[in-house]
Amino acid sequence: MTTPERITRADVAHVANLARLELTDEELDLFTGQLAQVLEHAADVASLDLAGVKPTAHAMAVTNVLRPDEVRPCLDRDEVLGQAPSVEDHRFRVPRILGEAP
Amino acid sequence: MSAPRPSAYLANAVRSGGRSAVEVLEESLAAIDAGDGEVHAFNLVMADEARAQAVAVDRTVANGEDPGPLAGVPVALKDNLCTRGVPTTCSSRILEGWRPPYDATVVTRLQRAGAVVVGKTNMDEFAMGSSTETSAFGPTRNPHHTGRVPGGSSGGSAAAVAAGFVPLALGSDTGGSIRQPAALCGVVGMKPTYGTVSRYGLVAFASSLDQIGPFAATVADAALLFDVIGGHDPADSTSLNRPTPRVLSVLDDGVAGLTVGVLAELLDGADPDVVARVRQAADALAAAGARVEEASVPEVVLGLSAYYLIAPGEASSNLARYDGVRYGLRRDAEDTVAMNTATRSAGFGAEVKRRIMLGTYVLSAGYMDAYYNQALRVRTRIIEGFDTAYRRCDVLLGPTAPTTAFALGAKTGDPLSMYLSDVCTIPSNLAGHPAISVPFGPGDDGLPVGVQLLGPSLSEGTLFKVAAVVEAAAPTLAPPRLSQEVRA
Numbered sequence: 001m002t003t004p005e006r007i008t009r010a011d012v013a014h015v016a017n018l019a020r021l022e023l024t025d026e027e028l029d030l031f032t033g034q035l036a037q038v039l040e041h042a043a044d045v046a047s048l049d050l051a052g053v054k055p056t057a058h059a060m061a062v063t064n065v066l067r068p069d070e071v072r073p074c075l076d077r078d079e080v081l082g083q084a085p086s087v088e089d090h091r092f093r094v095p096r097i098l099g100e101a102p
Numbered sequence: 103m104s105a106p107r108p109s110a111y112l113a114n115a116v117r118s119g120g121r122s123a124v125e126v127l128e129e130s131l132a133a134i135d136a137g138d139g140e141v142h143a144f145n146l147v148m149a150d151e152a153r154a155q156a157v158a159v160d161r162t163v164a165n166g167e168d169p170g171p172l173a174g175v176p177v178a179l180k181d182n183l184c185t186r187g188v189p190t191t192c193s194s195r196i197l198e199g200w201r202p203p204y205d206a207t208v209v210t211r212l213q214r215a216g217a218v219v220v221g222k223t224n225m226d227e228f229a230m231g232s233s234t235e236t237s238a239f240g241p242t243r244n245p246h247h248t249g250r251v252p253g254g255s256s257g258g259s260a261a262a263v264a265a266g267f268v269p270l271a272l273g274s275d276t277g278g279s280i281r282q283p284a285a286l287c288g289v290v291g292m293k294p295t296y297g298t299v300s301r302y303g304l305v306a307f308a309s310s311l312d313q314i315g316p317f318a319a320t321v322a323d324a325a326l327l328f329d330v331i332g333g334h335d336p337a338d339s340t341s342l343n344r345p346t347p348r349v350l351s352v353l354d355d356g357v358a359g360l361t362v363g364v365l366a367e368l369l370d371g372a373d374p375d376v377v378a379r380v381r382q383a384a385d386a387l388a389a390a391g392a393r394v395e396e397a398s399v400p401e402v403v404l405g406l407s408a409y410y411l412i413a414p415g416e417a418s419s420n421l422a423r424y425d426g427v428r429y430g431l432r433r434d435a436e437d438t439v440a441m442n443t444a445t446r447s448a449g450f451g452a453e454v455k456r457r458i459m460l461g462t463y464v465l466s467a468g469y470m471d472a473y474y475n476q477a478l479r480v481r482t483r484i485i486e487g488f489d490t491a492y493r494r495c496d497v498l499l500g501p502t503a504p505t506t507a508f509a510l511g512a513k514t515g516d517p518l519s520m521y522l523s524d525v526c527t528i529p530s531n532l533a534g535h536p537a538i539s540v541p542f543g544p545g546d547d548g549l550p551v552g553v554q555l556l557g558p559s560l561s562e563g564t565l566f567k568v569a570a571v572v573e574a575a576a577p578t579l580a581p582p583r584l585s586q587e588v589r590a
Binding site: 004007011012015016018019020021022023025027028031034037038039041042043044045046048050053054055056057058060062065067075076079083084085086092094095096097101 | 149176200201203204295296297312336339340341342343368369404407408410411418422425426428429430431432434435436437438439441443444445447450452455456458459460462463466468469472473475478479480481482483485494514517518521532533534535559
C-alpha cells in the first residue's frame, strides 16, 4: 500500500458536508492541520504490505443471533415521542424535505 | 491473605441489618456535597431517586429478604449509560435534556443486586478524549491534585471513587477509557472481554470496541461488581452466549505456576518512574511464585494508528443518528438538511467534530482501502501477535499509561499528543481482550501510577487473581487530601 496524498482544506470541507457539519473558515484551517497530523501518524499503517491478511471487523465475531419469534412489549410510544423536538399526529415532525411548500 | 473488599463488607452490613442503606447513602451524598464542587465528578446527583432505592433496600431487609450482593452500596454511572426518565447527556449539548425511555442492562442488574445509583458522572464528550476536558460541562479534576486531569474518558467515575464519594462506579472503555483514568486517579479499573458485559443502553461510540466495566477502590470490589454486571443478554446481539468467568471466587488463589510476561512495547516511551513501578510489580509477582519473563508483541506498536482509523470510522456512522429529529437538540432551519446541519454544528464540540470528519474521510471513496481496511488488517496482526505471546504467558504486564496525571490544558491544543496517552491501553480493545489497571504507588511527582495486566479472551479469573497479588504488594499511595477532609 502507498500512503495517500496529504488531506487538503477542500477534502475537509467535503467530508464536513457529508457529515452534515458546517465549519467556519478558522475551523477549516484548524481541522485541516490537525487531521493531516493524525493521518501522517497513521502512515505507518497505510504503508504496510498486508496483502493476504484478512481484515478483522469484530474481535469476537458472533453470527446469526436469533430470538424466538414472539410478541413482546416494545418501548412506550408516547414516552418515545415525548423526547422528540417536534411531533404531529404521533409522528416525528421535520421541516420540508424537498422543494414543496411547507 | 485475603484481598480487601470494603463494598462487600458494606453490603453484608446492610444485608444483616447492621447498617441501613439510607444511612450509607446519606454519607455518600454528604461526601459529594462537600467535595464535588472542587472535583466536578458528577453531571447529575440523583438524590431523590437514590433515597427511594435505599428505602426499598432497607424494606427488603426488614421483610427478611436478601436485597443482593450489592445491598445498599452507592454506585455512580458514567453519563453514557441510559437511565429511564433521568437525563443521560454523554456530556454533550446535543443530548441535553434527553430522558431515555429505558434503562441500560447494567443499570437493571445493579438494581437487582441491591445497589443504589447515586448519579451520572462527567466524561469526555461521547467518550472521545483522554482527560475529561472535552466535556461540554467543564472538566473533572483529579482528586489527588486538582490542577491535574483525572484521565478519560470516564474521568468522572474514576474521580468519584478516588475522592471517596462512592465505593463503586461504572465506566466504558473503547481505547482505555476505564483503565487510563483509573491509573491516573489511583483506583482499580477493568475492561472486560468484548461481549461479556451487555452494551444495551450504552450510548454507542465505536461498537466493535466499546465495553462497560467496573471502577473500585480495591481489586476484590471490582471483582464483585464485574460478577454482578457480566453475563449474556439477549438485548445485545454481540453479547457472548457462553458462561462468563466468575472472578470473586478465585481472587485469593495466588499466582504460583502462572507465567507473567513483561511486555516490552508498553515500556517503550513510558516515563522512567512508571517503568520502575512496573518492574517492581513484576518482582512482587516473582516473589509470590509466578514465573516472570520478558515478552514482546511487536505488532502492538501499530495499535494507536489502527485505532484512530477504526474508532473514528465507527463513530462517524454511530453519531449520524444525532440529526435533530427524534431526541435531543434541534436548531430549526428552512429544510431538513439545513436543520440537521445546524443542529449537529451547534450540538457537537470540537473533538467530536474532528473524529466524525476523520471517520468520514477514512471511510470515503478512494481512501477506505488505504486507511480503514488497512487498519482492519493490522487488527488481525495484533490479535495474532497476542496469540503468540499467550502461548508462553498466562498474562502480560505493563504500564496502564505512559505518564502520571498531566496538567489541565496541557494537551487540549494538540489532539495527537492527547491520543498518545492511550497507547498502552488500545491494543486490548482492538483484540477484544480483558485488561485491568491496579494502583501501584506514587510516581516521582507523588501522583498515582497504574500497572496494567492483560490477558486473552475470557481470562478474567486469572487477571483478577494476579491483580490481587499486585495490589497486596503495592507501595502505599497517600489518599487524596480532598477525600481525607471529606471523611474527617
